Every structure is written in C-alpha cells, then in structure tokens.
Amino acid sequence: MAEENAIELRGVKKAWGDVVAVQSFDVEIRKGEFFSLLGPSGCGKTTTLRMIAGLEEPTEGQILLEGHDVVRVPPYRRNVHTVFQDYALFPHMTVNKNIWFPLKMRGISLSDAGQRIDRVLRLVNMEGYERRLPQQLSGGQRQRIALARSLVDEPAALLLDEPLGALDFKLRGAMQKVLKDIQRNVGITFIYVTHDQTEALTMSDRIAVMKSGRVHQIGTPDEIYSRPATAFVASFIGEMNFLHGRRLQAQGEMPQAEVGGHRFRASRSTITGTPGSGDEVLVCIRTERVQVNSHRGTDHEVEGTVRRIVYRGTDYELTCDLAGQEVRAVVSAVDWNPELRVGTQARLGFNAADITFFPQAEEKEIVQYTTEAV
C-alpha cells in the first residue's frame, strides 16, 4: 500500500452566500510535513483550517484525513487538533486539567493520564506549572500549554492558527524555534497559518500562498521565493521591483522586453500563448539582485539617478529613477560606497537569471511592500 497522505484537500470551496472565502483548494500534505498557509488578512487561511478541523463544513469538495473522507465527520471524531490564536485554554481548569481534557474525553482518568501529561509538559518546557490557572500565565506560557494540550493524545495533525500572532517580536523568534523543534521531535504533521512571510519561509517544508480565497502557489520556501508563480506571490514574499515593459521579438531562447529604451532578457516568463510584439509585460527583479556600481559583470547595465537612500541597519535601500520608473536596490552596509548620494548617477546591473516576466494583467494583484498587510 502506498504511503498515504496525512491530509488531502480536493477541490475544496467555502462560501457564505456571495462571500467566497476559499475556492478550488487542492493539496496533498504528507505525514510529518510542516505545511504553512500564507497570505494577507482575509484570504481564507482560518476558514481552511476550520474546515480541516471540522468546525466549518465545505460548500464543495472533499477533505481526507489519513485517506478517509471526513466531510461528514464531526470535529470531535477527527484525529486533528487546533491551536487557536487566542489559545482558548479553559479558564476554570488548571494547566493540569486543561491538558488532561482530550484524554478525559476518551475516558482516561487523571491518574492514568499523569505520565502523558508530565511528558508533554516536559516537551514544552513547562514543568511545575500544573496547578496554575491559565490567567496566571504569560502569553508565551499559555501558548505552550495550548500546544501541550493539543499534543497530549498524539493526533495525526496539528492545526495552528497564527499561534505566535499575539507575542512580541523577540518571544516570537524564540517560540518559532521551540515549535519547529517540537514538530521535529514528535514528527506530527503541522499545518501552520501565518501572514508573516519570514515565519513561513524559515519554518516550513512547503507553503501555500493564498489571496482572496485562491491558492496562488504551493511549493517549498525556495520555490516560492525564487520562482514565484504569479506577480502576487512575487510581491508578497520578499522585496520586488515591478517595471513596466514592452514585449520584444525574442532573439534566441529567452523572452525579451524593453524598459525605458533598454532591452532586458528574462530567464523566466509566466506569460502563456504566443506573445505579440509590443504587448505590455511586468518585468520583475528582487531588490537584492540589483547590482549597484558592481565590478562583477552583469547581463544588462543601465544608468539611473539616485532619488532616495534609506539606511536600515544591515543594509541601505537605494531608490533610483530609470526612465521615469522607480527601481529599488538593496546594498549591504559592508559594500556601501559613500560617494552614492541623492542626485548622483548609479550604474544598475541586472542578470537575466534574476528576471521574470509576468502578464500585465496581474499588476492589480501586486501588494506593495510598503503597504503590505501586517
């Protein structure tokens, strides 16, 4: 028998009247995988999670847990647990009783559950807090107890809805490591909801990037980062330049476009069909891939006027004017040349390997990094 998937979604859709929260979601999530749902607020992440947990019924499609269709199975008979964003620890129960809860529902007495409770408390590093009530714990501690409660009866998968959203920046970083270590140790499938791209990139085996209920791309962090499937994914992850160009007749293998009188070749293009010459395209390159006054040879070199310089600690962000369009470049503070000043000319270098063309029609889906949903 083939190794079955932990979770499988087939054409899953959820709509409330006219509001389509999720549509045509297809994915196979392997056992033990750390799978993230990433997207801006309101894109349908929580809804997807709630459908897998059984708290919401899909309008269309199938959900399979360990090979069985569970669409008609109530949440309390599904072998998955959710860690809610506000933790939902029962306020009238001590830490001990909270963690006991899923075992109690299976008819296991508190004394029989003792060892397993101790084990998960050790796992989340919270021994000695058994008798506390949830409101006597800090945010990070509550988070770990919620995690322990969801892990104690060893479910097939854990669904985590922005579990670190309420924590401050430092604690978040620490908890990311804790979560990842725990996931590796227990080997349970994690489905992790976040709107923080860094979190998704650093923790996940694979990521599904969503927008307005639609899945734009499913892939490894590297695939998502270096080969974004749509202009939206390109704009949502990392910092990206989008330039308006006109399609040129290809000379050789690579598609080509003209931006402000300069010819650019791209290693990738998602434009389908036979492109007419002169069609508008989006020419896209990451800010850290733009070379500034570099001695290394690049495929294309253009002159641009420096408009803005922003110091950001480890690097500088440079905004240049390229024939009426803005190009942003990130230069590491180590390589910084103090002769670059606002108003001076900078030599910008581009490599075809870093350039992607997207259809002009996708421009409206771009989220600018400055206005990115937080």
Place this chain on the structure above:
Amino acid sequence: MSRRNRGIGLKAYGFLVYFFLYFPLIVVLLFSFSPTKTIVGISGFTLKWYQELFRDQNLLAAFLHTISIGAAAVGIAVVLGMAGAFFVSRVHFPGKSVFRTLVLLPYILPGILMGISLLVVIKALNIPLSPLTVLLGHVSFTVPVVMFQIMSRIARMGPNYQSAAMDLGANPVQTFWYVTLPMIRTALIGASLLAFTVSFDEIVISYFLTGTWMTLPVYIYGMMRYGLSPKVYAISAIILCLSLALVMLMSRYTGRSADVYRVRSRQD
C-alpha cells in the same frame, strides 16, 4: 480651602442621598421592635410583634407560598432562560437584534400591563385563577431576567471555548457539561438569585392573577387595609434582611467572568 469646601459639599450631598434612601427602612426596622402602636414616641424594646407574626397562620402560609412560587419560577426560568439564551446566541433568525434588545421587555414593562394582559388571556381561555396562574405570571418576568444574564455572559465568553472543546474530542453534551456550564455557572447563580429577589416582592402581577391563594406581598397589602399594624413592620424588617442577604450573595456572582475567576484563583 475652596477644595476642602467642595469636598464637604459632596460628602453632605452623598449623605443626604443615602439618608433619603435608607431612612424609611431604618424607621421600619426600629418600629418593629417598638411596644407602642403609634409611630411617635418609641420607648422600650419588644419582640411581641414578631411573636404575633409567627402565630398568624395565614401570614405564614402566604410566606410559604411566596417562597415556593419564587423557587418554582426560578427553576423554570433557569431551564427556559438558558435554552433561550443559547438559541439566540447560536441560531440566526430574522429580527434577532430586535429580539435581543427586547428580551428584558416583560421585566421592564409596568407590572400592571403584564398583569392585565395575562389576566385577559387567562380569562379568555377560561382557566380558573390558582397558584399555577400566579406562577405563570412570575415566569413571565423571571425568564427574561435569567435569559438576559446568560446571554451577556455567552457574548463575553465568545464561541471559541466551545470550538476548542469539540476540537479536543468533546461531543456536544460533554462540551456543555465540562466547558459551557462551568463557565456560565456564576452567571446562572447570580441570575437565579436576582430572579428570586424580584419574584419575592412582586405584587402587581400576583395581585391580578391570584384568587384566594395569596403571596406574602399581596397578603401584606390586604393587611394594610385595616391600618398599619406593627406586624407589618415586623414582616417588612424580615423581608428587608432576607433581600439584603440575597443581594450580598448576588454581588459575588454577577461580576465579570474574568474577575470572578481571578477572585477564585487567589483563594486556591
């Protein structure tokens, strides 16, 4: 200087308000121990009105009636009010927000209106007046009281705890028993005490719906037709103390849920 004056003014004002509110109660309390029948000139101390009180079989019966009507009305109100509160907070139906705001209406409406309305219906249906009709009257305002309290507690609690319980393997019955009920417990107790207090001294509706079977307030009202007997002072003093005890008990339970848990946790 002027600041101190303002403080004094405020204190005097506050004192006057409380004096105005509580003076009549204190007078009643004092006179219930006074040997003379008249209001003026208290001299000495006596328990004879209380003794007389306990010899009055009709009055004792009326007292028992009030207690049993109160208990029954609260019992029914807890069941119906809780079911109603969960229905309103879970099920979507047209006009829900209007219903939410009007839930307390039967309680707020003048008793005379409720009394007459109920009487009209009862007469139209040819139902004879009996303890059951009085109970019906009391249920009409205790249910909204309980329902309102439970509704606000559920609203504050949010649906996430129920989702979490189900998610962790609790079926709907277990979810209610282990999670929902303990979390609304204090609201339930507080609401019951409040409903009982309201039922205990309700007179207008009872007056309309009672035949010869009287509740205590109706009986006292009847007694007063023959003048202000010191017995009335005595029974009033007892009711005062009972209500006070109930209100104090109630204040322990009707706080915000989080506060209640914090108080409890400190005792642990």
